[in-house]
Amino acid sequence: MKIIKIKPQGFCKGVIYAINIVEKTLNDKNVKKPIYMLGNIVHNKNIVNSFRKKGIIVLEGQSREEMIEQVQSGTVIITAHGACNKIKTRAKEKGLTVIDATCRNVDRTHQLIKDKLDNGYIVYYYGKEKHPETEGVLGISSDITLITENTDLTLIPKNKGKAFLTNQTTMSYFDVYQIYEKLKQIIPKLELGEEVCSATRRRQEAVLLYRETIDLCIVVGDALSNNTKKLKEVAEKNGINAIQIEDASQLAYYDLSDYKTVGVTAGASTPNDIVDEVIAVLKMKENTSN
Ligand code: SF4
Structure with missing residues (x-):
């Protein structure tokens, strides 16, 4: 491997x-x-x-x-x-x-939303329900409409006025644009303020660079971490087999013997030593199977 x-x-x-x-x-x-x-x-x-x-x-x-x-x-x-x-x-x-x-990225999104509300925009926010970042944003004003991965966009009321879509900083960069394109059909004047932070986006882009090379992507990160969850989703939506583990001990749940090339990525709040341990255990498994 x-x-x-x-x-x-x-x-x-x-x-x-x-x-x-x-x-x-x-x-x-x-x-x-x-x-x-x-x-x-x-x-x-x-x-x-x-x-x-x-x-x-x-x-x-x-x-x-x-x-x-x-x-x-x-x-x-x-x-x-x-x-x-x-x-x-x-x-x-x-x-x-x-x-x-x-x-500071979250602060910036809050400010952006406040400015748009002050300027008479209807604001749509793409985020994860009950996530603390979403909760903080929705607390700015009860006029903000939350869009989640479960929202049926066709049910969003038509609107001809000024409208603005932004998002939680750790969502999939690709999903944000897809949602924007779909919503724009219902809300023609919709403006997009894409707010995926660079740490999240760069990790998603990096995984896709290995789309043709790896046959499994191991995403290391906490079960509660949204950017970790999205990293796995981005891999899967692009045809890469992916698993998410919190640390090396969880490798025991998977049979990795059929995989030839494995990529290891990690969420933005995963300590380096946890990833190093995952790689060390993978190498050990490889040596034991030889
Ligand atoms: S992933 Fe990091 S940089 Fe991005 S919004 Fe969260 S804390 Fe900020």
Whole structure:
């Protein structure tokens, strides 16, 4: 079996930024305790658990609104996926210190949407239902229409006015354009603000470069990570067999003996050492079968 490490890999800028902010908060003696995190800082269990061990309380709940009500004092960290102003205002009303680790790409999408709403556009947002990034965006205004992978676009009401489509930063680059083309038939003046972040897009493009070369793509990343899930989907939609695993231990669930060339890619919040371990185990399997 030939193993190809498909680059880019390693943390994206947003993940590095969020981790640095949490580390800085932990090291700041003046920060009010306890320190809470409004959900998972990024979608990777190893990272989240390492912060838990350092004393951070990771809040869980159906929504950010519900989570913030669990906190009575201290500091709350907004995760890389962002949160709407309502949440930040509520935290301040409760006397909490707010530390914002929102990825700048997500901030930019929020601003873009606010500008369009202020200018009288109807805004459509393509995102994953219940994902924290989507939740943050929908919190901007109840006028935003959510489009998910399950939405029947033919049922979207016709609209002749100014309209704007944008998306969650970690969606498939290809799906965004497809949705735009379909929606434009119903909404002729629809403008597209494609917001797939470069870390997500470059990983999707890199997998496709190996379309003819590999017969299996192993996507390494957390089950909750949307960019990881989309990486697998992009591979599959383009005829590449793909599996998603969280770490090397999950390789045990698959029989890989028939594959000759395997590509290994990873989500933007997957630590390098987890991918290196996957590759090491694949090489070990290869040696054992020889
Ligand atoms: S995947 Fe993209 S949007 Fe998400 S944290 Fe990384 S750079 Fe930001």
